[in-house]
Amino acid sequence: MVIIIMSLGIKGKFVVGFDGFEHRIIRDGVVIVDEKRVKHVGKSYGGKVDRWIDASTGLIMPGxxxxxxxxxxxxxxxxxxxxxxxxxxxxxxxxxxxxxxxxxxxxxxxxxxxxxxxxxxxxxxxxxxxxxxxxxxxxxxxxxxxxxxxxxxxxxxxxxxxxxxxxxxxxxxxxxxxxxxxxxxxxxxxxxxxxxxxxxxxxxxxxxxxxxxxxxxxxxxxxxxxxxxxxxxxxxxxxxxxxxxxxxxxxxxxxxxxxxxxxxxxxxxxxxxxxxxxxxxxxxxxxxxxxxxxxxxxxxxxxxxxxxxxxxxxxxxxxxxxxxxxxxxxxxxxxxxxxxxxxxxxxxxxxxxxxxxxxxxxxxxxxxxxxxxxxxxxxxxIGRSDLGRLASGALADITIVDLETFNGVPYRDPIKNLINSSQRADVTWVIVNGKIVVEEGKLTTIDERKLLRDVQKSAEGVWERIPDHHYLKQRADEISPLAYKLWEG
Ligand SMILES: [Zn+2]
Incomplete structure (x- = not known):
């Protein structure tokens, strides 16, 4: 179920804001979302919102x-x-x-x-x-x-x-x-x-x-x-x-x-x-x-x-x-x-x-x-000036990466850490069009466990059927040998 909120405030350790020309880093900043757009990016916000996300150890960046x-x-x-x-x-x-x-x-x-x-x-x-x-x-x-x-x-x-x-x-x-x-x-x-x-x-x-x-x-x-x-x-x-x-x-x-x-x-x-x-x-x-x-x-x-x-x-x-x-x-x-x-x-x-x-x-x-x-x-x-940036009026597509993790600390430059050290498991919240689709690292839109089982089952069927379609009729393990030989007996 997608969680629908009219207005949302996010507090973060770092916010990647857009100044109209380039990305800038705001320490201890906020991002305010109103319906599907970003309303405000800055150091603070005096108004009211329906919900606050406290990402005090997080990097808030454009999706x-x-x-x-x-x-x-x-x-x-x-x-x-x-x-x-x-x-x-x-x-x-x-x-x-x-x-x-x-x-x-x-x-x-x-x-x-x-x-x-x-x-x-x-x-x-x-x-x-x-x-x-x-x-x-x-x-x-x-x-x-x-x-x-x-x-x-x-x-x-x-x-x-x-x-x-x-x-x-x-x-x-x-x-x-x-x-x-x-x-x-x-x-x-x-x-x-x-x-x-x-x-x-x-x-x-x-x-x-x-x-x-x-x-x-x-x-x-x-x-x-x-x-x-x-x-x-x-x-x-x-x-x-x-x-x-x-x-x-x-x-x-x-x-x-x-x-x-x-x-x-x-x-x-x-x-x-x-x-x-x-x-x-x-x-x-x-x-x-x-x-x-x-x-x-x-x-x-x-x-x-x-x-x-x-x-x-x-x-x-x-x-x-x-x-x-x-x-x-x-x-x-x-x-x-x-x-x-x-x-x-x-x-x-x-x-x-x-x-x-x-x-x-x-x-x-x-x-x-x-x-x-x-x-x-x-x-x-894709010809969009309202995506890929956090600025007033941009679409509210936002990713929060936690920095208080083994990949994240110590942090001084969050962008260098992101490129060189952070992993996708550090992604805690994801918002698309103002809606929360990942909350505390979990998808809100689908049953993750069932999805994983379904993928395994489908892939096993595909690999099994390969010889019917390969130009030399080879099996999956012949085309792409396992890293180690099986030891069964
Ligand atoms: Zn392609």
């Missing part, structure tokens, strides 16, 4: 924004994609193991997994998500119900494409074109969803337009997506620069990099969020020359946002070259989780550390830049 997540399918990956990948696909599991895993899912699994992923997001202080896939897998009614019930804020869209990946046993993965009509039909579907669901879930559901991947959307389709986005004025995203195979295929098909192709179709623009965007010209793994500033300069000039989702790529030995290099080039960077665990705090930490490692520089991936990406950067990506 985090996750710009890339596949909620309905992600949990199946846990313990499965770890230490696993296809060497012939540059260590990615795309087009190989992930295809079999995905095809082994059944209807009810998607719903259980979607609820679990959204619950994970909220419990790690992540209040807004750019979710990709629930709608495609659950249909409109169930999607709206899941987002409504869990209490999260989400963009959502059908997935638009006029191509499909097709591979031979020789690991030659190519796009099979289906005809642009197939994609245009999906644009119509997306438009219907936008028109019927704008403002749904008390405004938490933000209908959007999603292109699938840069190599599954033809030039004609990308132009049509751009025209529809301009008309409907909704968030838009597409996967691009997500693996080396895609990069090479784009060069082969078009003699252009994925980013150059997006520029030439017109889809690239200040409202576009690019999922991943790490496989670009000049990246050492891609090995393709970058001239005149290359893809980074094109991205920066366009104002587009790159969703940096480090963990899933780190597991493959891949990564975006450096968070700081993108910022220095002038690119807006946001952060996402992509797959399990849906733990944005963990992704923020990894974004910081991988940046330092890439640049051999302790100043790279600075806590302040990472926090900005997970708040203001994400908000800019």
């Amino acid at each position: 985090l924004i996750n710009t890339h997540i596949h909620a309905a399918t992600a949990p199946k990956d846990k313990g499965f994609i770890d230490d696993t990948g296809a060497r012939h696909f540059y260590m990615s599991s795309l087009g190989e193991n992930l295809t079999a895993l995905g095809q082994a899912m059944r209807g009810p699994d998607y719903e259980v997994f979607a609820k679990f992923s959204l619950a994970e997001c909220l419990k790690s202080g992540n209040t807004t998500i750019v979710e990709i896939g629930i709608l495609e897998n659950l249909g409109v009614d169930k999607t709206v119900r899941v987002i409504s019930d869990l209490g999260i804020r989400a963009t959502e869209s059908p997935t638009i494409a006029d191509g499909a990946w097709e591979r031979s046993q020789a690991a030659d993965l190519r796009t099979r074109w289906l005809g642009v009509e197939a994609g245009l039909k999906k644009i119509d579907e997306a438009e219907r969803f936008v028109k019927t669901h704008r403002g749904a879930c008390e405004g938490r559901l933000m209908p959007a337009i999603y292109g699938d991947t840069v190599d599954k959307c033809s030039s004609e389709l990308q132009k049509a997506i751009r025209a529809k986005v301009n008309e409907l004025k909704v968030p838009v995203t597409i996967h691009a620069g997500q693996w080396v195979v895609e990069f090479n295929n784009m060069i082969r098909m078009y003699r252009r990099t994925p980013v150059e192709f997006l520029r030439d179709t017109g889809l690239l623009g200040p409202d576009l969020i690019i999922g991943h965007g790490w496989a670009i010209a000049g990246h050492p793994l891609v090995g393709y020359p970058s001239v005149d500033g290359g893809d980074l300069a094109i991205l920066a000039k366009s104002g587009a946002t790159v969703s940096h989702d480090p963990l899933v790529f780190i597991k493959r030995g891949n990564k975006m070259h450096s968070h700081t290099a993108y910022l220095k080039a002038g690119v807006n960077v946001s952060i996402g989780t992509d797959t399990v665990p849906q733990d944005l705090l963990n992704e923020m930490r990894l974004a910081s550390y991988t940046s330092k490692l890439a640049d051999w520089d302790c100043h790279s991936g600075a806590s302040r830049d990472i926090f900005n990406s997970a708040t203001l950067g994400g908000a800019r990506g």
Whole structure:
């Protein structure tokens, strides 16, 4: 049950307030919420509220924004994609193991997994998500119900494409074109969803337009997506620069990099969020020359946002070259989780550390830049100036992280502690749209214990069915061997 309160006051050890230009730290501050918006941020408040939350050892901060997540399918990956990948696909599991895993899912699994992923997001202080896939897998009614019930804020869209990946046993993965009509039909579907669901879930559901991947959307389709986005004025995203195979295929098909192709179709623009965007010209793994500033300069000039989702790529030995290099080039960077665990705090930490490692520089991936990406950067990506910040008039999406924990003490700089030490278990309260959805670390919107049991049961079924869908008929333990051999006898 969501707890509904008209006005709420929160006292905290630290408040991350927004002064109109940047985040600032207020020691011993307060945040006042009136219905679904922030009314006041400051040192004190003389008025009355219906309820006070005393977070005297807490960091009160804007709810985090996750710009890339596949909620309905992600949990199946846990313990499965770890230490696993296809060497012939540059260590990615795309087009190989992930295809079999995905095809082994059944209807009810998607719903259980979607609820679990959204619950994970909220419990790690992540209040807004750019979710990709629930709608495609659950249909409109169930999607709206899941987002409504869990209490999260989400963009959502059908997935638009006029191509499909097709591979031979020789690991030659190519796009099979289906005809642009197939994609245009999906644009119509997306438009219907936008028109019927704008403002749904008390405004938490933000209908959007999603292109699938840069190599599954033809030039004609990308132009049509751009025209529809301009008309409907909704968030838009597409996967691009997500693996080396895609990069090479784009060069082969078009003699252009994925980013150059997006520029030439017109889809690239200040409202576009690019999922991943790490496989670009000049990246050492891609090995393709970058001239005149290359893809980074094109991205920066366009104002587009790159969703940096480090963990899933780190597991493959891949990564975006450096968070700081993108910022220095002038690119807006946001952060996402992509797959399990849906733990944005963990992704923020990894974004910081991988940046330092890439640049051999302790100043790279600075806590302040990472926090900005997970708040203001994400908000800019989805075109919202009322999210990712705590200021009078902003939407009341608030996360409280307790600092009086083994991860939190001693605290001097709460943002550096957050990026370098705090864990999602330290998240105590989460408020979305003025409603409390996590209270004292527990979700108020769902039975956590039942959800965990349901997820385990669904995943066991998916792993069992893998050989029916794997191109070599392999079992789960053959594709992704257990860390240790079983000892039973
Ligand atoms: Zn994705």
